[in-house]
Amino acid sequence: xxxxxxxxxxxxxxxxxxxxxxxxxxxxxxxxxxxxxxxxxxxxxxxxxxxxxxxxxxxxxxxxxxxxxxxxxxxxxxxxxxxxxxxxxxxxxxxxxxxxxxxxxxxxxxxxxxxxxxxxxxxxxxxxxxxxxxxxxxxxxxxxxxxxxxxxxxxxxxxxxxxxxxxxxxxxxxx
Amino acid sequence: xxxxxxxxxxxxxxxxxxxxxxxxxxxxxxxxxxxxxxxxxxxxxxxxxxxxxxxxxxxxxxxxxxxxxxxxxxxxxxxxxxxxxxxxxxxxxxxxxxxxxxxxxxxxxxxxxxxxxxxxxxxxxxxxxxxxxxxxxxxxxxxxxxxxxxxxxxxxxxxxxxxxxxxxxxxxxxxxxxxxxxxxxxxxxxxxxxxxxxxxxxxxxxxxxxxxxxxxxxxxxxxxxxxxxxxxxxxxxxxxxxxxxxxxxxxxxxxxxxxxxxxxxxxxxxxxxxxxxxxxxxxxxxxxxxxxxxxxxxxxxxxxxxxxxxxxxxxxxxxxxxxxxxxxxxxxxxxxxxxxxxxxxxxxxxxxxxxxxxxxxxxxxxxxxxxxxxxxxxxxxxxxxxxxxxxxxxxxxxxxxxxxxxxxxxxxxxxxxxxxxxxxxxx
Numbered sequence: 001x002x003x004x005x006x007x008x009x010x011x012x013x014x015x016x017x018x019x020x021x022x023x024x025x026x027x028x029x030x031x032x033x034x035x036x037x038x039x040x041x042x043x044x045x046x047x048x049x050x051x052x053x054x055x056x057x058x059x060x061x062x063x064x065x066x067x068x069x070x071x072x073x074x075x076x077x078x079x080x081x082x083x084x085x086x087x088x089x090x091x092x093x094x095x096x097x098x099x100x101x102x103x104x105x106x107x108x109x110x111x112x113x114x115x116x117x118x119x120x121x122x123x124x125x126x127x128x129x130x131x132x133x134x135x136x137x138x139x140x141x142x143x144x145x146x147x148x149x150x151x152x153x154x155x156x157x158x159x160x161x162x163x164x165x166x167x168x169x170x171x172x173x174x175x
Numbered sequence: 176x177x178x179x180x181x182x183x184x185x186x187x188x189x190x191x192x193x194x195x196x197x198x199x200x201x202x203x204x205x206x207x208x209x210x211x212x213x214x215x216x217x218x219x220x221x222x223x224x225x226x227x228x229x230x231x232x233x234x235x236x237x238x239x240x241x242x243x244x245x246x247x248x249x250x251x252x253x254x255x256x257x258x259x260x261x262x263x264x265x266x267x268x269x270x271x272x273x274x275x276x277x278x279x280x281x282x283x284x285x286x287x288x289x290x291x292x293x294x295x296x297x298x299x300x301x302x303x304x305x306x307x308x309x310x311x312x313x314x315x316x317x318x319x320x321x322x323x324x325x326x327x328x329x330x331x332x333x334x335x336x337x338x339x340x341x342x343x344x345x346x347x348x349x350x351x352x353x354x355x356x357x358x359x360x361x362x363x364x365x366x367x368x369x370x371x372x373x374x375x376x377x378x379x380x381x382x383x384x385x386x387x388x389x390x391x392x393x394x395x396x397x398x399x400x401x402x403x404x405x406x407x408x409x410x411x412x413x414x415x416x417x418x419x420x421x422x423x424x425x426x427x428x429x430x431x432x433x434x435x436x437x438x439x440x441x442x443x444x445x446x447x448x449x450x451x452x453x454x455x456x457x458x459x460x461x462x463x464x465x466x467x468x469x470x471x472x473x474x475x476x477x478x479x480x481x482x483x484x485x486x487x488x489x490x491x492x493x494x495x496x497x498x499x500x501x502x503x504x505x506x507x508x509x510x511x512x513x514x515x516x517x518x519x520x521x522x523x524x525x526x527x528x529x530x531x532x533x534x535x536x537x538x539x540x541x542x543x544x545x546x547x548x549x550x551x552x553x554x555x556x557x558x559x560x561x562x563x564x565x566x567x568x569x570x571x572x573x574x575x576x577x578x579x580x581x582x583x584x585x586x587x588x589x590x591x592x593x594x595x596x597x598x599x600x601x602x
Contacts, residue, residue: 024547028247042570066362072297074313100313157197
């Protein structure tokens with residue numbers, strides 16, 4: 001199983017699409033590692049710097065509704081993975097992106113808008129961080145001297161994929 | 176309680192239900208292209224499992240960047256090509272025979288009513304036009320599909336979209352689907368199947384139905400689905416005549432997949448076709464849609480006609496009808512990519528290619544190319560493209576570029592005027 005948690009990258013916008021996460025012109029790379037420099041290169045979000053320290057240090061992405069919409073490219077989870085981001089927390093996900101995350105043994109965690117609003121209030125805390133316990137289905141956000149724990153839903157299948165390290169290993173032993 | 180088409184297909188293909196709500200389905204068709212498949216192939220090799228579940232159920236094409244533009248894309252093509260040969264995949268389409276996957280594979284008769292279809296491509300939903308459950312997936316799902324012939328899904332609820340009445344002059348399937356996406360939003364059908372019903376759909380060609388289903392994903396939909404009928408049978412007949420004694424027998428066989436009259440839907444949306452107008456997108460999301468008459472002096476640098484959405488013969492005919500005897504506006508570039516070699520050839524025979532060339536268009540080979548900013552018509556920073564494709568995301572056709580999505584008719588009128596224009600003035 002992968003490890004989850006660490007500094008949070010706040011992307012306060014709905015409908016962030018896979019072309020923004022990794023533009024199509026980089027899909028010609030043959031290895032996942034080669035995608036690394038291009039993370040979120042075309043993201044349309046005021047003040048966001050894809051090359052900045054916040055992006056570089058992040059281990060968790062926090063966003064809004066319909067995250068990962070658009071293309072089916074698994075390069076979107078991969079570009080996060082090779083940048084050591086193993087979890088995305090959002091109000092909702094596009095189906096293919098969500099499945100791709102779990103298929104890679106990564107976590108796509110949904111939280112209600114009210115919880116997200118609370119977490120986004122830490123967006124300006126330099127030390128904003130999140131720890132995630134997949135087994136207990138809880139995540140704890142800390143920053144600015146405050147700390148709060150939230151619980152989340154995870155389908156048993158998605159949980160099993162995270163535990164198995166992804167769908168290939170899971171399916172290979174079962175089908 | 177009756178079942179929807181999607182529910183019937185799920186029930187008939189169920190292999191396992193490892194957890195409540197998760198259904199592992201047997202796959203009838205696994206489609207592959209050179210962008211998302213090579214990493215799956217390489218991973219299977221690393222795992223010592225370089226094999227396929229059934230070479231006759233796997234179809235592969237090089238279409239996104241073809242002919243290869245550089246050593247990286249040549250390597251991707253080579254990985255797919257070598258694999259297809261190694262695995263004995265006979266339905267593999269290389270340079271000379273290749274075209275845009277969601278136009279080429281239906282043209283070959285590979286997708287039948289009641290099928291389960293996956294591909295590492297989000298516009299796989301196109302194939303639902305045949306009464307199939309067709310879903311785009313990522314590379315890992317594709318890898319498991321190639322190896323095991325199964326894929327896991329949450330059983331999707333269906334949204335029924337009833338489109339009734341006659342489409343007015345200058346209004347096409349593209350306007351129907353853009354209008355719907357504008358109404359329900361880019362998140363309006365997430366984890367849902369969009370079932371297209373009603374007299375307008377019944378009257379549509381398979382090409383138009385594919386245009387509709389193609390963009391189900393732009394509302395988040397897992398698959399678009401149309402009911403199989405005689406139009407479906409007529410389209411498939413060259414491929415199925417050995418399977419059925421008559422077209423009527425084929426129809427009877429296929430209609431088992433139609434939704435039952437008492438099937439239940441999460442939501443039903445009514446669209447009056449007669450009230451629709453030509454539309455185009457603005458900004459960077461496919462749900463930002465407005466009538467073409469509400470654009471004022473929206474200048475464009477390039478017109479692109481092609482793609483899995485609107486690069487079929489019907490689309491070329493409609494655009495050519497408007498372009499005939501006209502020229503591209505000054506300072507506007509026109510690019511046509513017929514979606515398959517067959518479409519290209521038919522368009523030549525019908526004189527359509529001459530019309531495009533006379534208007535000043537560049538005609539390229541069949542490829543996804545410019546639609547996703549890969550090749551053959553990438554935009555420069557600040558440039559604007561009127562396009563018959565499916566995505567207007569920021570930078571989609573080139574970094575800093577902007578895309579207006581529209582029908583082939585609207586694109587043709589726009590090509591002539593150099594700004595977003597009303598095709599009804601040319602019909």
